[in-house]
Amino acid sequence: MLPPSRQRLLDALAHRQPDRIPIDFGGSAVTGVHVSCVAALRDHYGLEKRPVSVHEPYQMLGFIDEDLRHAMGLDVTGVFPRNTMFGFPNSQWKEWDFRGQTVLVSTDFRTTVEPNGDILIYPEGDESAPPSGRMPVGSAFFDTIVRQPAFTDETLNILDNLEEFSLMKDGDLDHVRASVAAAQGKNCGILATFGGTAFGDIALVPAPFLKAPKGIRDVAEWYMSTTSRRGYVHKIFEHQCAIGLQNLAKIHAAIGDSVDAVFLCGTDFGTQTSQFCSVRTFNDLWFPYYKAVNDWVHANTQWKCFKHSCGSVEKLFESFIAAGFDIINPVQCSATGMEPAALKAKYGDRLVFWGGGVDTQKTLPFGTPEEVRVEVLRRCEIFSPGGGFVFDSIHNIQAGTPVANLVAMIDAVHEFNGANHG
Amino acid sequence: MADLQKLYDAVLNGDQKTAIAVTNEALADGANALDLITNYMVPAMDEVGRLFECEDYFVPELLLSARAMKGSLEILRPLLAAQGAQPAGRVVIGTVKGDLHDIGKNLVASMLEGGGFEVMDLGADVAPEKFIAAIKERGANIVCLSALLTVTMPSMRTTIEALKQAGVRDQVKVLVGGAPVTAQFATEIGADGYSDNANGAVALARTFV
Numbered sequence: 001m002l003p004p005s006r007q008r009l010l011d012a013l014a015h016r017q018p019d020r021i022p023i024d025f026g027g028s029a030v031t032g033v034h035v036s037c038v039a040a041l042r043d044h045y046g047l048e049k050r051p052v053s054v055h056e057p058y059q060m061l062g063f064i065d066e067d068l069r070h071a072m073g074l075d076v077t078g079v080f081p082r083n084t085m086f087g088f089p090n091s092q093w094k095e096w097d098f099r100g101q102t103v104l105v106s107t108d109f110r111t112t113v114e115p116n117g118d119i120l121i122y123p124e125g126d127e128s129a130p131p132s133g134r135m136p137v138g139s140a141f142f143d144t145i146v147r148q149p150a151f152t153d154e155t156l157n158i159l160d161n162l163e164e165f166s167l168m169k170d171g172d173l174d175h176v177r178a179s180v181a182a183a184q185g186k187n188c189g190i191l192a193t194f195g196g197t198a199f200g201d202i203a204l205v206p207a208p209f210l211k212a213p214k215g216i217r218d219v220a221e222w223y224m225s226t227t228s229r230r231g232y233v234h235k236i237f238e239h240q241c242a243i244g245l246q247n248l249a250k251i252h253a254a255i256g257d258s259v260d261a262v263f264l265c266g267t268d269f270g271t272q273t274s275q276f277c278s279v280r281t282f283n284d285l286w287f288p289y290y291k292a293v294n295d296w297v298h299a300n301t302q303w304k305c306f307k308h309s310c311g312s313v314e315k316l317f318e319s320f321i322a323a324g325f326d327i328i329n330p331v332q333c334s335a336t337g338m339e340p341a342a343l344k345a346k347y348g349d350r351l352v353f354w355g356g357g358v359d360t361q362k363t364l365p366f367g368t369p370e371e372v373r374v375e376v377l378r379r380c381e382i383f384s385p386g387g388g389f390v391f392d393s394i395h396n397i398q399a400g401t402p403v404a405n406l407v408a409m410i411d412a413v414h415e416f417n418g419a420n421h422g
Numbered sequence: 423m424a425d426l427q428k429l430y431d432a433v434l435n436g437d438q439k440t441a442i443a444v445t446n447e448a449l450a451d452g453a454n455a456l457d458l459i460t461n462y463m464v465p466a467m468d469e470v471g472r473l474f475e476c477e478d479y480f481v482p483e484l485l486l487s488a489r490a491m492k493g494s495l496e497i498l499r500p501l502l503a504a505q506g507a508q509p510a511g512r513v514v515i516g517t518v519k520g521d522l523h524d525i526g527k528n529l530v531a532s533m534l535e536g537g538g539f540e541v542m543d544l545g546a547d548v549a550p551e552k553f554i555a556a557i558k559e560r561g562a563n564i565v566c567l568s569a570l571l572t573v574t575m576p577s578m579r580t581t582i583e584a585l586k587q588a589g590v591r592d593q594v595k596v597l598v599g600g601a602p603v604t605a606q607f608a609t610e611i612g613a614d615g616y617s618d619n620a621n622g623a624v625a626l627a628r629t630f631v
Contacts, residue, residue, distance in 0.1 A: 118547075136547045138520025140573055219525055220485050227482040228436065272601055273618050277480050361602035365572045400573045 005075035009189030009260055013304045013326065013352055015387045020417035021380060023391045023410075024076035024354065026064030027191035028263045029056045029085075030308045030329060031076075031355070032396040034140060035103050038062030040403040045071035051095060053104040057121065058085035058133065058142050058208065059396060060098070066186060072410050076390070077183050079192035079259060082175040086133060086142075087124040087209030089175075120145075123211045132208040140399030144206045148218035153229070160215030161236045164207055165196060165243045173254050180255045191306065192259040194251055197244040197293050199237050199286055200226070201267045226277065230285060241289040245296050257302040261327060261354075264293060270311020273336040282316055287323050294324025306354065310395065312336040314343065321350050330395040331356030333379070340382045353383050354390040358409055364393060365401045369408035376412035384416075424448040426462050429494070433466035433536075436486025438493040445494040455501035459538065463491055467536030471621035481529070484620065488532030495535060509540035511631035514556040514594075515566035516544035518577035523570035526600060529620040530566060537624040539564075550577075550584030557590045564627055567613075569600040578603070579611040595630040597623060 002010070004019070011018035024031050026038075033041070038052045045068065052062040064074065082089050088108030096105045108125030120131035121142055133142035168176075176194065183190045198204055205222045207213035216222050216229075226233055267286070269276050277285075294305045307325040309316070312335035320328060331353045333340050340356060356379055358364050363375050383389040391413050397406065424447040432441035448458055470487040473479035479487075513534050517527045524546045531543045542560050544552055553565060565585070567578050578598055585591040595614040598607075608616035614630070617623040 134522060136520050136522060138574065138577065139522070139571065141571070143522035220528065223482045223525075224436075224485045224489070225482075228486060271481070271619075274477060275480060277482065278477070281480075361572055362604070398572050 003187035005188035008075050012387045012390055015349060017387050021384050021389060021391045022075035023413055025074055027076040027078040028193050030266055031392045032061035034397055034399040035060050035062035036101055036399050037397050037401055041406060042068055044403050044407055051102045051104045055080055055090055056084055057109055060141055073414055076189040076191050077186045079179045079183050081193055081195040082172050085208055086121055123209055126211055129211040144208045146206045146218050147213055149214055158235050162239050165240045168247045168250050176251055177254050180258050184258055190259040191261045193263040196247050198265045198267055199289050237289045241292055252301050261304040261306045263306045266308040268310045269316055270309055270313040270335055274312055279315055282319055287319055290323035298324060312338060314338055317347050327352040327354045329354040332394050334359050340379060344382055348388050352388045355392045355394055356383055357391045358393050360393050360395050360398055364405055365398060369404050372405045372408040373412040376409050377416055380416040423451050429462045430466045433463050433487055433491045434469055436490050438490040441490040442493045445497050455498040456507045464538050467491055474621050484529055491536045510538035511564050512560050512562045513539045513541045513564045514562040515541060516548035517546035517568045518574055518581055519549050520577055521569050521571055521574035522546045527568035530623045533620040533624045534627060550581040553581055554588040554590055557594055563594055564630055565594045566597045572602050575602055582612050597626055
């Protein structure tokens with residue numbers, strides 16, 4: 001007999017009605033909670049006062065420790081890649097004063113402060129390399145510093161855009177084994193992020209984890225390249241896919257089916273009102289590689305394939321499904337064509353909605369607790385019938401979100417679960 | 423004589439090399455800079471906007487066309503100044519303080535340039551005083567503010583308040599945009615307009631001049 005939380009998640013993923021809606025906060029870098037909000041939640045629930053660990057410095061996401069997971073009634077935990085977005089591991093911790101909040105960061109988290117107060121962070125913790133991230137005064141996140149070396153189409157070398165893709169080493173696999181073992185000890189559902197299969201994720205293209213990235217690294221240049229240098233991008237994806245498949249095989253050999261879902265790709269295809277590309281372009285440029293990865297996963301494992309894409313992407317859902325994705329996140333209901341009831345009716349038996357629980361651009365940060373409660377209850381009502389729903393806000397919980405609204409959100413899910421499932 | 427339809431096609435198809443080559447060829451043949459912009463490049467960018475609206479074009483195509491257009495504009499701009507030609511309007515644009523995201527802002531800036539506006543792009547993480555200084559320096563009549571993050575949206579309100587205090591609010595129309603920004607928020611902070619896409623921003627700007 002499985003632990004209730006894991007069974008709950010597995011039921012939801014199998015489109016069976018679970019005993020209650022499973023909840024994820026903190027299971028991945030796209031379902032996370034800003035470190036300041038984690039601290040505020042710990043205070044609210046009266047938990048031990050201690051600095052929160054930052055597992056993803058790029059977005060300053062905080063670990064949800066077991067005491068907080070239990071207090072919030074969460075059903076999912078995460079397995080994270082060995083290295084952060086800035087290319088260093090979270091192997092040892094040190095205290096860091098994050099603008100008045102003491103947090104724990106990796107010992108390789110190395111920063112300097114500009115005269116204007118901006119914070120710079122260094123790839124692989126190497127202060128002799130050019131900084132790869134900047135947190136401006138007034139912000140609570142790092143943004144990538146684009147380091148685009150000069151190039152011409154004649155000098156572009158495919159290997160330059162492949163530096164970050166390599167076969168996993170023993171140390172990487174040891175990390176995966178240890179992380180999965182730790183996650184299993186928590187008796188809940190497991191969402192794993194192994195990395196390496198995000199094709200053209202615009203957050204990864206500038207490679208903030210590399211000391212001296214080469215090839216196409218500028219964001220606009222990359223977007224243009226998907227049209228003007230499509231053959232080059234195809235070659236990158238071909239190589240990346242081949243390496244990714246070998247790594248997935250290694251990982252599966254190491255951990256088997258002990259994780260429930262795998263966050264395979266976070267490439268955003270949606271804007272607020274449209275897509276970044278046509279369905280035809282998606283089917284030409286991305287679909288073959290997604291299908292190869294998802295087909296391998298389905299043929300060889302019990303894992304469910306998790307796809308993240310912000311924005312208006314309903315027009316791509318049929319392609320996502322045909323490519324083999326089982327789960328879509330974050331279900332940005334405020335974007336054009338992403339109306340919750342219509343999505344559930346059209347795709348609810350084929351896609352698991354992992355997200356969509358409450359708007360993080362408007363309601364959660366700026367609404368009243370009652371407005372949060374009403375929106376959460378309505379979303380649960382729409383998305384939960386027949387399973388296929390994991391409660392999560394629409395993308396990470398952002399800095400500055402009132403803790404009263406976070407508590408109202410969690411309480412509303414439990415209210416719904418209590419009313420509907422005893 | 424240069425085939426000026428090729429200039430239109432090059433901008434429409436995002437072919438910067440051809441756009442620059444045809445522009446240089448046309449100028450060598452004695453073409454008028456303003457004529458190239460008004461009768462070929464602006465109509466091409468209008469068509470790019472139309473294709474974007476009907477989802478034939480997407481962000482990559484917009485970026486390519488904008489780059490092609492900019493390549494030609496860099497050649498033509500000094501000639502325009504010498505001719506004393508007036509732009510459709512003078513725009514100051516930037517991503518507000520605390521926010522480094524600039525793709526959307528860059529697109530809007532490029533589309534405005536393609537629409538015949540003179541654009542001063544202040545970049546990202548722009549403090550209110552920089553907007554004020556630029557408005558005064560350029561005699562701007564439109565200010566565009568961008569933000570991607572919920573935590574930096576309040577900087578839009580701060581910027582508009584600073585424009586009021588500096589006494590320049592009445593000389594400019596303020597347009598806002600960015601992923602979390604809504605028409606309601608624009609109204610709440612006292613902006614004059616909001617658009618959820620670059621093409622819409624150009625259409626809106628044209629109503630203000």
